[in-house]
Amino acid sequence: xxxxxxxLGFVLIALILAVGALFFLPGERIAxxxxxxxxxxxxxxxxxxxxxxxxFYPVLGISTGKTTIATADWAQGGPMLTADxxxxxxxxxxxxxxxxxxxxxxxxNPHIVIERAADGRGNWEIGVDGVAxxxxxxxxxxxxxxxxxLTLDRALITGASVTYIDAQTGTRQEMTGVDxxxxxxxxGGEATFDAVLRPAGQDVRITGRIDKFGPFIEGAVSPLKVTxxxxxxxxxxxxxxxxxxxxxxxxxxxxxxxxxxxxxLGLPAADLxxxxxxxxxxxxQLNLTEDIRVSLRDMTLxxxxxxxxxxxxxxxxxxxxxxxxxxxxxxxxxKGLTGDEASGNGGTSAPAVDGWSKAxxxxxxxxxxxxxxxxxxxxxxLGQFKFGEASILLTIDAARAVAQFKRLDGYGGTLSGQxxxxxxxxxxxxxxxxxxxxxxxxxxTDAAGITRFATTGTASLDFLGVGQSVDAIIxxxxxxxxxxxxxxxxSGFDLDRLMRSGDGSxxxxxxxxxxxxxxxxxxxxxGDDLKMSMPLATATGExxxxxxxxxxxxLFTPVVLxxxxxxxxxxxxxxxxxxxxxxxxxxxxxAIDLNFKEEREQLEKKAREEVEKEIDKFVEKELxxxxxxxxxxxxxxxxxxxxxxxxxxxxxxx
Numbered sequence: 001x002x003x004x005x006x007x008l009g010f011v012l013i014a015l016i017l018a019v020g021a022l023f024f025l026p027g028e029r030i031a032x033x034x035x036x037x038x039x040x041x042x043x044x045x046x047x048x049x050x051x052x053x054x055x056f057y058p059v060l061g062i063s064t065g066k067t068t069i070a071t072a073d074w075a076q077g078g079p080m081l082t083a084d085x086x087x088x089x090x091x092x093x094x095x096x097x098x099x100x101x102x103x104x105x106x107x108x109n110p111h112i113v114i115e116r117a118a119d120g121r122g123n124w125e126i127g128v129d130g131v132a133x134x135x136x137x138x139x140x141x142x143x144x145x146x147x148x149x150l151t152l153d154r155a156l157i158t159g160a161s162v163t164y165i166d167a168q169t170g171t172r173q174e175m176t177g178v179d180x181x182x183x184x185x186x187x188g189g190e191a192t193f194d195a196v197l198r199p200a201g202q203d204v205r206i207t208g209r210i211d212k213f214g215p216f217i218e219g220a221v222s223p224l225k226v227t228x229x230x231x232x233x234x235x236x237x238x239x240x241x242x243x244x245x246x247x248x249x250x251x252x253x254x255x256x257x258x259x260x261x262x263x264x265l266g267l268p269a270a271d272l273x274x275x276x277x278x279x280x281x282x283x284x285q286l287n288l289t290e291d292i293r294v295s296l297r298d299m300t301l302x303x304x305x306x307x308x309x310x311x312x313x314x315x316x317x318x319x320x321x322x323x324x325x326x327x328x329x330x331x332x333x334x335k336g337l338t339g340d341e342a343s344g345n346g347g348t349s350a351p352a353v354d355g356w357s358k359a360x361x362x363x364x365x366x367x368x369x370x371x372x373x374x375x376x377x378x379x380x381x382l383g384q385f386k387f388g389e390a391s392i393l394l395t396i397d398a399a400r401a402v403a404q405f406k407r408l409d410g411y412g413g414t415l416s417g418q419x420x421x422x423x424x425x426x427x428x429x430x431x432x433x434x435x436x437x438x439x440x441x442x443x444x445t446d447a448a449g450i451t452r453f454a455t456t457g458t459a460s461l462d463f464l465g466v467g468q469s470v471d472a473i474i475x476x477x478x479x480x481x482x483x484x485x486x487x488x489x490x491s492g493f494d495l496d497r498l499m500r501s502g503d504g505s506x507x508x509x510x511x512x513x514x515x516x517x518x519x520x521x522x523x524x525x526x527g528d529d530l531k532m533s534m535p536l537a538t539a540t541g542e543x544x545x546x547x548x549x550x551x552x553x554x555l556f557t558p559v560v561l562x563x564x565x566x567x568x569x570x571x572x573x574x575x576x577x578x579x580x581x582x583x584x585x586x587x588x589x590x591a592i593d594l595n596f597k598e599e600r601e602q603l604e605k606k607a608r609e610e611v612e613k614e615i616d617k618f619v620e621k622e623l624x625x626x627x628x629x630x631x632x633x634x635x636x637x638x639x640x641x642x643x644x645x646x647x648x649x650x651x652x653x654x
Contacts, residue, residue, distance in 0.1 A: 045070040048086065061090040061104070072123040075115045077165045080123055083110035089153070105155045112160055112178075118167040120290055124243060125219055155182040162197075168291070169317070175199040175266070187214040199266035205229045217243055224249075232260030233279075237286065247288035251296075255280040271362050273336025275305035292316045305333040320398075323371040332375075332390075335383035355550060356471035363423040367399035385446050386410065399423045405433075412456065413437030429473055430464035440485060449550070449579045455488020455514070463520060475523040475548030485514045492584055510534065516541065523548030536560060543575075550579045 035046040050065015067086040068079045089104030115123040160178040165171075177198040184191040191213030197204045208226035216222040219242055227236040233256045239249015255261045258277050262268065272278050281302035287295040294314040301308045312325035373394040380387040387410035395402050400422045408415040417433035435443075436458050444450040463479035466472070487510075494507025511534045518527035523546065530541030543554030557572040577583045 044072075044080065050085075061088045063087045067107075071113060071115065072121070072125075074117055074121065075113075075123045077113040077115045077123075077163060079113065080115075081107075081110055081112050083107045085109075104153050105157075107155075107157045107160070109159045110157060110161075112162045113165065114162065115165040116168060120168065120244070122243065124217065153183065153185055155180070155184065157182075173199075173266075177201075184213055188212060189214075200263060202231060202264040204264050216241075219243060221246065230261050230264035232257040232262075232264060239286070241288075244290045245288060245292075246290055247286065249286055251282065251284050251286040253280055253282040268368075272365060273362070275303055275333045275336045276365065277303045279304050305336075318370070320367070321369045323369055323373065325371070325373045327373060327375050329375065329377040331379045331381065332377040333381045335381060356469075356474050356548070358469045358471045360468050361427060361470070363399075363421065363427045366396060366401050366421060366423040369396060370398070371396040371401075380408070380410075387415070410438075411435075411443045412439035426466065427468055427473075428464065428466045430462075430479075432462045433460070435459045435461075440483075440488070452490055452492045453488070454491065455485040455511075457483055457485030457514070459483040471548075477520050477523050477547055479520040481518040481520065481525060483514070483516055487512050488514070511539075518545070520547070530556075532558075534558070552576060552579065552582050 035048055039046045047068045047070075048064040049067075052062055052064050064086045065084075067081070067083045069081040071077065071080040085108045087104075087106040089106075091103050113123070157178070157180040160180070161174065161176040162178050164173045175197060177196075179196045181194045182191060183193075190209055190211050192209045193207065195206045197206065206226065206228050208224060210216050210222050210224045212220070212222040216224075221240050221242045223239070224241050225236070225238045227234060229235075233254055235251070235253045235255070237247070237249045237251050239247065241247040241249070256279050258272060258280055279302075282300065284296040284299035284301070287297075293316070296312045296314075299308075299310055299312060306329060308327045308329050310325060310327040312323060312327070315322045315324075371394060375390075375392045375394060377390045377392075378388075380390050387408055389407065389409045390405070391407040393404045393406060395404075400420065402418055402420050404418045405416055413436050415433060415435045415438075417431060419431040419433070420429070422428045422430075437456055438459060440457055441451065441454040444453055460482045461479065463477055465474060465477040467476055490509045490511065492508075494509060511532050514530070514532045516527055516530035518525040520526075525545040525547060526543070528542035530539075532539040532541070537558045537560050539556060539558040541554060541556045543552070545552050545554065552575055554575045555572055556575055557570055560569040571586055573584060573586055575582050575584050
């Protein structure tokens with residue numbers, strides 16, 4: 001019991017001495033000692049103005065007026081810190097020994113300037129024993145005499161404004177309303193922090209720990225764990241980093257709304273297409289270098305409807321971030337790029353009665369980054385078109401994207417070529433594509449709703465369309481199409497029955513091959529060289545296929561092959577109306593023109609001859625003018641009038 005009383009007495013005496021030291025050591029002197037100590041430790045001039053007094057709560061130490069900490073001698077942005085007031089916590093036991101040991105800070109309404117020079121130096125870097133300005137350890141035995149005797153049981157900053165100046169990128173950023181709660185009990189040990197930033201008026205909370213905080217702020221590498229949270233989601237990093245900045249660690253992200261997450265950070269909140277990052281889940285090994293180059297390895301990236309794996313590098317030094325990546329995907333859903341997601345019918349094109357989708361296409365994502373991405377997928381779903389295994393090289397340069405198809409399986413065959421989307425001055429879409437072994441029935445069904453033409457073939461297509469919707473692009477299309485097919489079937493009419501009885505309804509027509517070419521302009525395909533061969537006939541075709549209007553006006557003319565006892569018979573078929581239900585009927589007037597041309601010409605000649613005979617008779621009988629053989633009625637009348645005029649003229653001289 002006596003032993004305990006002695007201990008309590010010793011503690012009481014120590015407290016009395018500590019409090020006494022505070023009273024007998026004037027605040028101005030403590031402030032002066034503190035400023036000199038901090039200036040010596042950091043090499044930065046510290047100025048405290050206004051009344052300085054002893055404070056007991058919430059920290060034991062001094063309370064000052066306006067305080068300024070100078071920046072590095074090379075910096076141009078002004079003092080590194082200015083504050084309305086500063087409370088410095090001190091170690092009372094150290095005070096008894098005549099030493100001012102800082103244990104805590106409370107800063108009210110500070111303005112902090114963080115500046116990075118063009119050569120990579122930061123104004124936050126300070127020289128202390130054992131640490132060079134580069135962050136590398138000095139040689140043993142060096143004696144700079146400025147060991148940083150600083151620990152912070154708690155550093156509390158409220159209502160701060162921060163200015164970040166980066167001479168390397170030429171950028172200047174500012175934010176207000178910053179709060180920080182930092183606990184740092186041992187200079188070389190762990191620090192925990194809880195900060196709230198408001199770069200765009202919304203809370204961005206940053207929490208975590210840095211295992212070796214003192215060496216970290218001096219430029220050394222330290223283990224750390226950091227989590228950034230906003231209303232849109234969170235992002236975490238567990239690894240190693242320095243204030244250079246340099247970083248290497250495991251990144252995880254769970255972002256339910258990318259637009260809200262970016263908006264909270266003060267970044268442009270692009271309206272991303274569905275399946276392209278409206279929501280993000282990610283796991284990757286992240287590496288960040290001092291020149292802000294990001295490398296992602298062992299990456300799994302969930303973008304909503306799509307999941308990608310692989311590796312990527314991101315460089316930020318240019319006008320736009322540049323992405324270089326090798327990615328693999330399973331079933332890749334690209335309906336968001338084509339606007340078909342807005343149709344609400346499971347990715348198929350809009351019903352024929354409604355025409356093409358007029359929903360605006362937001363292609364602003366093309367201008368957000370430059371890219372060179374190699375992509376492999378097990379399938380591609382473009383909404384209107386669906387393909388199998390794909391190998392694609394995607395390049396984006398200043399809002400112009402080019403997709404080169406190294407391999408693209410689909411519709412029973414293979415496709416090659418490229419598609420270009422250019423959003424530099426309004427959206428345009430073009431391409432140059434070739435296809436081999438394609439199931440034309442499946443392709444035409446998806447492309448135009450045409451289900452009557454079943455065959456396989458080859459095709460080449462070049463096209464260009466301009467507009468901010470699928471409807472506008474299709475109606476502005478220009479280009480050309482060439483196709484050739486093998487044996488196939490046209491459903492909907494029986495050509496043999498049509499030519500025997502004139503009945504063009506129902507049945508099927510078998511053909512051996514088809515070849516045709518079309519010119520595309522203003523959303524219409526026009527061609528006049530279709531040729532089709534059939535077992536007992538040939539056929540030609542000419543007319544218009546309306547891509548924009550989704551209709552057709554085409555004259556298909558089959559000709560029965562001429563035999564020993566028969567001549568070729570042509571029965572033109574007029575195909576017209578909407579794609580969803582075109583009418584197919586024989587063109588009888590055209591049939592007469594084609595099949596009875598000689599007979600009609602003979603009848604017309606005979607009729608003209610009969611009419612001329614009757615006119616000759618009338619002229620001779622009624623006018624008394626004789627029409628000789630080989631002379632026209634007009635010439636006979638002219639001669640007769642001329643003769644009579646001469647006779648009358650001679651009478652004047654009689």
